[in-house]
Amino acid sequence: MSQRVSRRGLFGLGAAGAAVVGAGVVASNTLFEEPPVAHASSTSDPFPFYGEHQSGIVTPAQDRLHFVAFDVITKNRAELVELLQEWTAAAARLTQGKEAGSYGAVGGAPEAPPDDTGEALGLPASGLTLTIGFGASLFDERFGLADKRPAALADLPKFPGEQLIPEISGGDICVQACAHDPQVAVHAIRNLARIGFGKVSVRWSQLGFGRTSSTSRSQATPRNLMGFKDGTNNLKLEDADLLRDQLWASAQDGSDWMAGGSYMVTRKIRMAIETWDRTSLVEQEQIFGRDKGEGAPLGKKAEFDPVDFAAKGADGQPYIKADAHVRLAHPTANGNAHLLRRGYNFVDGSDGLGRLDAGLFFIAYQRDPRKQFVPVQMNLAKKDALNEYIKHVSSGLFACPPGVRDAGDYWGRTLFG
Structure with missing residues (x-):
């Protein structure tokens, strides 16, 4: 099997990078044995693929x-497991700047489709980074997984005001690709879909730009399309105690295979951009509870x-x-529930009526959606002044398993193995 220089090799590698290239194909246990690090040194560099968590x-x-x-369109469990193994091998390569196949x-035979x-x-x-999750619909009779569906993967309730479109909601398996270059993210998803041909089909997908949350204290807080800083009090990777309590699933939660994993909720939230843009600044700030x-x-x-929340202005009314929004979403209003958010702005053209089809693709990770996302969202859906300007049109809930330990491991091994 031939070895190829990585994409990053074309840009020049230091000694550490050259060692990675020389280590061989993904089957080698030594390919990505660098100790995990929280930060890449630049936006061009790779993050480690292997680790305790995805x-x-x-x-x-x-x-x-x-x-x-x-x-998933195959009904053969062995085929699904084989696909997850192939995906993992490709993901390990792609996240390190390599091509999807060896x-x-x-580099292959000209008569065959490329790798x-x-x-x-x-x-x-x-x-x-590539992060996989399994939807509740995977835990049916097809693959013998019904008794392994975690209690925390319970169907989300219907929230007041939501207008969900079934065709862009749910799914058996999800993959989240995040990168600093949109072409790299799209390339990764395209190749996983290519590898999965005949075993899976794309149900829906979403492109996002401009992160709307910071997940590290090293990052500045970004802004959403309403112009406000978003996720100021988000969980951060530096919050070790909160992450243990609020983010990572444990064997004590009732599903051993999810230990070290987390639960992902996605919501596509359409914004009435044009209406918002005609709203006064003072009203915008009052809706969010923060200055713009x-x-x-x-x-x-x-x-x-x-x-x-007790502070009052000169008129005697609470600021x-x-x-x-900030009051209703705050942990003190939701039984101390925290979420780790990784949302993105989106603009999907226009709706044909002269309005932008734009908003927030919300992604949040947590230890148990029943105790975290559900109470927070129910509180917001019932009372949030922001509801006049938004509507939820897509929803997803996925169990994201623990990380891949080494080249002999694969996505979902704890579930299928």
Whole structure:
């Protein structure tokens, strides 16, 4: 089996990078044995693929997203396991800046389809992470998994005001690709779909740009398409105690195979951009409960000043109203529930009526959606002043297994093995 120089090799590698290239194909147990690190040194560099937890969760959020949900069309359990093994091998290569298959885009037999689609040739790893999750629909009679469905993977309730479109909701398996280059993210999803031909089909997908949350204290807080800083009080990778309590599933939760994993909720939230843009600044700030410029809680001066819900203005009224988004989403209003958010802005053209089809593709990880996302979202759906300007049109819930330990492991081994 031939060995090929990685995409990153085309940009020049230091000694450490050259060692990775020389280590061989993905079957080698030594290919990615560097100790895990929280940060890539630049936006071009790779993140480790192997580890206790999947990358792409607490990894510092990248700038671009390609998210896909698949339906499994094979009814053969062995074929599904084989696909997960093939996907894992490809993901291990792709996240390190290599091509999807060992022969790459041009190294195989000319008479055969290439091992890689080729549109990322010459591009660096760009911080690519790939994160897999399993939807509740996978745990049916097809693969003998019904008794392994975690209690925390319970169907989400119907929330007031949501207008979900079934065709862009749910799915048996999801893959989240995040990178600093959109072509790298799209290339990764395209190649996984190519490898899965005949075993899975794409149910729906979503492109995202401009992360709307920071997942590390090293990152500045980004803005959503309403112009406000988003996710100021998000869980961060530095919050070790909170991550253990609120993010990572444990064997004590009732599903041994999910220990070290997490539960992902996705929601596509369409924004009434044009209506919002005609709303006064003071009303916009009252709806969010923060000032638009600095991101400070109303009544405070700096973004990270503690929110004081009891503080009142000169008129004797609370600075932060009862229906303000920040009040209703705060852990103190939801039984101390925290979420780790990794959302992205989206603009999917226009709706044909002169309005942008735009908004937020919300992604949140947690230990148990029943205790975290569900109460937070129910609180918001019932009372949030922001509801006048948004509607939820897509929903997904996925169990994301623990990380891949080494080259002999694969996505979902704890479930299928």
